[in-house]
Amino acid sequence: xxxxxxxxxxxxxxxxxxxxxxxxxxxxxxxxxxxxxxxxxxxxxxxxxxxxxxxxxxxxxxxxxxxxxxxxxxxxxxxxxxxxxxxxxxxxxxxxxxxxxxxxxxxxxxxxxxxxxxxxxxxxxxxxxxxxxxxxxxxxxxxxxxxxxxxxxxxxxxxxxxxxxxxxxxxxxxxxxxxxxxxxxxxxxxxxxxxxxxxxxxxxxxxxxxxxxxxxxxxxxxxxxxxxxxxxxxxxxxxxxxxxxxxxxxxxxxxxxxxxxxxxxx
Amino acid sequence: xxxxxxxxxxxxxxxxxxxxxxxxxxxxxxxxxxxxxxxxxxxxxxxxxxxxxxxxxxxxxxxxxxxxxxxxxxxxxxxxxxxxxxxxxxxxxxxxxxxxxxxxxxxxxxxxxxxxxxxxxxxxxxxxxxxxxxxxxxxxxxxxxxxxxxxxxxxxxxxxxxxxxxxxxxxxxxxxxxxxxxxxxxxxxxxxxxxxxxxxxxxxxxxxxxxxxxxxxxxxxxxxxxxxxxxxxxxxxxxxxxxxxxxxxxxxxxxxxxxxxxxxxx
Numbered sequence: 001x002x003x004x005x006x007x008x009x010x011x012x013x014x015x016x017x018x019x020x021x022x023x024x025x026x027x028x029x030x031x032x033x034x035x036x037x038x039x040x041x042x043x044x045x046x047x048x049x050x051x052x053x054x055x056x057x058x059x060x061x062x063x064x065x066x067x068x069x070x071x072x073x074x075x076x077x078x079x080x081x082x083x084x085x086x087x088x089x090x091x092x093x094x095x096x097x098x099x100x101x102x103x104x105x106x107x108x109x110x111x112x113x114x115x116x117x118x119x120x121x122x123x124x125x126x127x128x129x130x131x132x133x134x135x136x137x138x139x140x141x142x143x144x145x146x147x148x149x150x151x152x153x154x155x156x157x158x159x160x161x162x163x164x165x166x167x168x169x170x171x172x173x174x175x176x177x178x179x180x181x182x183x184x185x186x187x188x189x190x191x192x193x194x195x196x197x198x199x200x201x202x203x204x205x206x207x208x209x210x211x212x213x214x215x216x217x218x219x220x221x222x223x224x225x226x227x228x229x230x231x232x233x234x235x236x237x238x239x240x241x242x243x244x245x246x247x248x249x250x251x252x253x254x255x256x257x258x259x260x261x262x263x264x265x266x
Numbered sequence: 267x268x269x270x271x272x273x274x275x276x277x278x279x280x281x282x283x284x285x286x287x288x289x290x291x292x293x294x295x296x297x298x299x300x301x302x303x304x305x306x307x308x309x310x311x312x313x314x315x316x317x318x319x320x321x322x323x324x325x326x327x328x329x330x331x332x333x334x335x336x337x338x339x340x341x342x343x344x345x346x347x348x349x350x351x352x353x354x355x356x357x358x359x360x361x362x363x364x365x366x367x368x369x370x371x372x373x374x375x376x377x378x379x380x381x382x383x384x385x386x387x388x389x390x391x392x393x394x395x396x397x398x399x400x401x402x403x404x405x406x407x408x409x410x411x412x413x414x415x416x417x418x419x420x421x422x423x424x425x426x427x428x429x430x431x432x433x434x435x436x437x438x439x440x441x442x443x444x445x446x447x448x449x450x451x452x453x454x455x456x457x458x459x460x461x462x463x464x465x466x467x468x469x470x471x472x473x474x475x476x477x478x479x480x481x482x483x484x485x486x487x488x489x490x491x492x493x494x495x496x497x498x499x500x501x502x503x504x505x506x507x508x509x510x511x512x513x514x515x516x517x518x519x520x521x522x523x524x525x526x527x528x529x530x531x532x
């Protein structure tokens with residue numbers, strides 16, 4: 001169940017995605033984006049659902065014949081979130097031959113105008129898609145969800161993801177696995193957190209990705225020792241009754257750690 | 267220039283790859299394999315070249331409509347090397363829209379039977395391919411190169427790679443980059459080395475991937491301290507006049523390091 005929902009009538013990404021213009025599209029290839037955000041102490045993922053369609057899915061799209069796959073992923077992200085120039089990275093391509101042969105696909109094809117089974121048989125939309133997975137780390141407050149009457153878009157808590165369309169749960173799992181590997185060699189957080197944040201917010205991001213509890217004091221000590229963050233002269237009352245210290249990233253040291261490597265010692 | 271060459275008349279991979287049967291293939295998608303081996307103190311890559319064609323390329327192939335992309339990569343590897351069940355891993359998908367619009371492509375298409383420019387215009391072979399890159403780490407001595415009159419296959423020294431077809435140099439670079447990232451979190455070597463090897467051979471693999479010289483004594487000390495390898499009661503006369511100690515991997519500890527992580531501290 002979505003934890004919050006934005007509905008706007010502005011026509012944007014949704015219907016464009018569903019309108020199939022076979023001549024301008026690269027057949028058999030799509031991109032799917034796993035868009036991570038952080039809000040209210042939870043890691044979140046952006047999902048969409050087309051009207052009359054039963055399952056939520058990762059925001060995705062087709063690739064134009066004269067469009068690079070990275071550009072297609074940028075376009076999908078911009079159409080759904082309004083964001084440009086954010087951290088968006090290809091992580092894995094999904095091409096099991098059975099991946100789009102699931103029963104749900106039928107319903108999707110009717111939506112796309114293939115009511116008559118005879119029209120479908122040899123059409124590329126009826127065949128397996130190879131989908132290139134991208135993940136994005138975005139600052140939640142900067143996301144302006146764009147939607148239309150064909151499509152619902154909402155943030156879901158990572159711990160509360162429903163059964164998704166096709167192999168999209170597997171794509172999401174693989175994106176998280178990629179983040180875990182990445183966190184073992186370089187820091188994560190800058191793209192997800194606002195300018196000022198509490199150490200608890202940063203620790204929750206690490207815990208969610210690593211899928212284990214981290215010691216609160218050790219975590220703060222290590223982050224400060226690594227010089228990645230510095231303490232501000234301000235406090236936040238956001239979390240409970242006690243004032244929480246606010247921190248900010250040292251951009252220069254953070255960039256250096258991205259290049260040189262950074263080890264999470266547990 | 268190839269450092270060694272095997273020529274066999276047995277018809278196998280080559281001509282099968284060139285014969286295009288559009289109905290059974292997934293249009294617009296291919297796999298390319300970067301196959302790494304180690305021999306005579308050098309990291310090597312397997313390349314192939316079709317007859318009448320000017321440039322060497324990474325061994326690749328099309329994907330069947332009812333074939334998973336991983337299975338297609340396995341098939342390409344087996345066809346060229348005779349190997350099955352080896353370390354083969356997807357690392358990146360290449361989909362720049364200009365990638366197969368290079369002048370060389372023309373020549374390839376004539377080989378494929380498109381002499382008449384009119385036949386080509388709308389054919390999927392004339393359009394951009396999205397190619398899924400895989401890398402393999404194989405034991406050189408176990409590779410039985412299969413080739414035919416249409417196709418030459420040879421090992422090239424990694425330091426002596428010519429200008430390859432299309433964006434294949436870029437694909438090779440990205441595979442090496444992936445190995446560098448991998449080496450910073452888990453060991454490499456087991457798949458590439460014979461059962462008994464010298465510490466120099468192992469160090470050269472690390473040096474080639476990390477693209478820097480490593481201190482000979484420190485390297486040996488660290489590998490032994492990590493318990494990844496153990497010293498055998500045998501020596502090798504392969505390298506120069508002095509006997510070199512032989513080592514073997516501790517398979518159990520190696521597997522554990524693959525799972526738990528392993529840090530190259532320099």
